[in-house]
Amino acid sequence: MFPVDGLRDLLTTTHAAQWRRLHEQCDWYRRQRPPAEHPRASITYFGPAAANLALAYRLTGNRAYLEEAWRWISTAISYPHWGKAHLPDHDLDAGWLLHGLSMACGWLGDDLGPGRLEALCAKLRLQGRRLYDHAVASEGGWWSSSYWQNHNWICHAGLAAAGYLLDEPAWTTRARRNLETVLELLPEDGSDSEGVVYWRYGVPWLAVHADLVERLEGVSLWDRGGFLRNTFGWRLHQCAPGFEENADHGDCHDRRSGHSPALYHKLAAVYRDGRARWLADLVSERFLWREAYESGVKPGIMPEAYLELLWYDPSVAPEPPRETGAYFPDLGQLTTRTSWAGDAAYLSFKSAPGGGHRAWRESRRLRDERGWDTLSAGHHHPDAGSFVLAAHGAFLAVDDGYCNAKRAAHHNLVLVDGSGWAGEGRYHVYKDLPDDRVPGMRDVLALDGFAHATSSTAMMFPEELGVLRCDRTLVVTPRGRTVLLDTLAAAEPRAWTMLLHTDWPADPGAADLALVSGPALAWVRRLSPEPVEVTRDVTEIEANPTSSTPSLRIVKTLHTVRTTTARVREACLLHTIEPSAALHPAPPTSARLPLDSGYGTALSFDGEVVLLSPAERKITAAGIEAEAAAVIVSGGRAALVEAVSVRRDGEPVHESPRPWTGVVDWP
Known part of the structure; x- marks a missing residue:
């Protein structure tokens, strides 16, 4: 149902590191005890647990993975509702579990045996119907049509996965139309007003859903709207120096919950973006465990092992970032x-x-x-x-x-x-x-x-x-x-x-x-x-x-x-x-310079000059006469902002009929 053709032969060659991530994550599940009764807290982690274990079984045929997957699946389907403290059956818990258990069911299939398979499919159909009915009933309010919100993306991706598995075209059609609308409405520049942490939590689900549509319907949505093409560039420029932490605009639980190597690999593969491949490798090799233990966002980075394996494309050459602004x-x-x-x-x-x-x-x-x-x-x-x-x-x-x-x-x-x-x-x-x-x-x-x-x-x-x-x-x-x-x-x-x-x-x-x-x-x-x-x-x-x-x-x-x-x-x-x-x-060097005429502010640093006139756009200081919002001089270059005329020691540096912004030589 959810094809993984050809991956088995790559586990000991190009995908060896991703396979190691997957089997180590599966070994971690073996040592855990999922709660017999639905906890008060979120149960989103059940979804990727089932998916990781099921994929390991599909790739290896090792029945121990199947039995371990069933231990997690059987616990999840024993809960009468998915979600307890907030909107049971109608929000994130339901979306995460519908996706993960549907993927697991597709990979385990008839190998589960008729009784187990029927029980799993019956629960998925029940929970999918509950989520679908809520989406229809609440359209125009909350996540059903909150197109810029991670709840919308997660719940519809879960509904789509269940719909494809169970042949529920009403679910997949609604989910796909929502995804198309989302991609048309999201900003083309790839930015996310929810901040880096929610970008890391929510945007992978847009990729999950687009991947399902492409694999199962043969339709590519990757270039619809422009958001997905450009969003890695936005995320890259949120990296603080050293790449381990991030700028924490918006609701950020911490500065270490911002990376998703799986999503980086998918964006690298689709758009042939070597920067995304480079950052995915860096995070996987150096930052994975620290983010896993210090991140305040659950389930977190570790359960994405199955997506890292599915989405890794070794043909994309890593390329470090260059543009600094x-x-x-x-x-x-x-x-x-x-x-x-x-x-x-x-x-x-x-x-x-x-x-x-x-x-x-x-x-x-x-x-x-x-x-x-x-x-x-x-x-x-x-x-x-x-x-x-x-x-x-x-x-x-x-x-x-x-x-x-x-x-x-x-x-x-x-x-x-x-x-x-x-x-x-x-x-x-x-x-x-x-x-x-x-x-x-x-x-x-x-x-x-x-x-x-x-x-x-x-x-x-x-x-x-x-x-x-x-x-x-x-x-x-x-x-x-x-x-x-x-x-x-x-x-x-x-x-x-x-x-x-x-x-x-x-x-x-x-x-x-x-x-x-x-x-x-x-x-x-x-x-x-x-x-x-x-x-x-x-x-x-x-x-x-x-x-x-x-x-x-x-x-x-x-x-x-x-x-x-x-x-x-x-x-x-x-x-x-x-x-x-x-x-x-080093001691501070800034000093305010006197204005010869005009308006604004003139400053000097050791080797740099900053002239500002954001309103009047006229300033004379330090031998510079400018009709501009700003003149910034450093290292033989000068940035001119909204400049019409700039003279240095009486000699013209820039003249234009309309305000111009850019960088010029300043010998």
């Missing part, structure tokens, strides 16, 4: 790093509406046309304009990770009179917000080691605060220096507070703030013209990441630096961040 417009996310080395400086900066631009727009179209509630963006945080920073092997400016009561104050953002965004303090902070609450990103450059962007988030604050402008311009130079320029305005005088969150308490100095984490340090220099008050405190984050396990709690402590102005209508907060090694730190 990227921009993903749907999520408004800019990432940049000084290199792909483990001690590089890395920064991620983002600004987009709930679910990303396409989900925000398309969900409102579906609401207006059909009356459906399709955007469940509960894993997307109020974080537009925020950033995370890592360097020299550690995170220095951090995000909050998983959070149930989401707040702007949990991110590296600006508060107004101590207040965050409208609608915050709940799980789905974007639900029922007006359509015009659309933060954005403009003036984006990510090229040749230079990075620049400006976020706009004034519309996200409560109307009574009268916020007219909350713009953040962020620059990263090729040497890893960061500039933060917050330009702020309100109808009435307000106190403006910039937040900076760290894993470890910051060390305040007379002029500079030192962020220290293990081997890494970053100097934060305050260059704002206005007087500010700097305080430190602790921000506690607590969350229950899964309704299927009510007792589970994740607690995270952020150490927070608050930089607050007096009550003013307009403010300009200017900060520089210079990473260094902690044991032998």
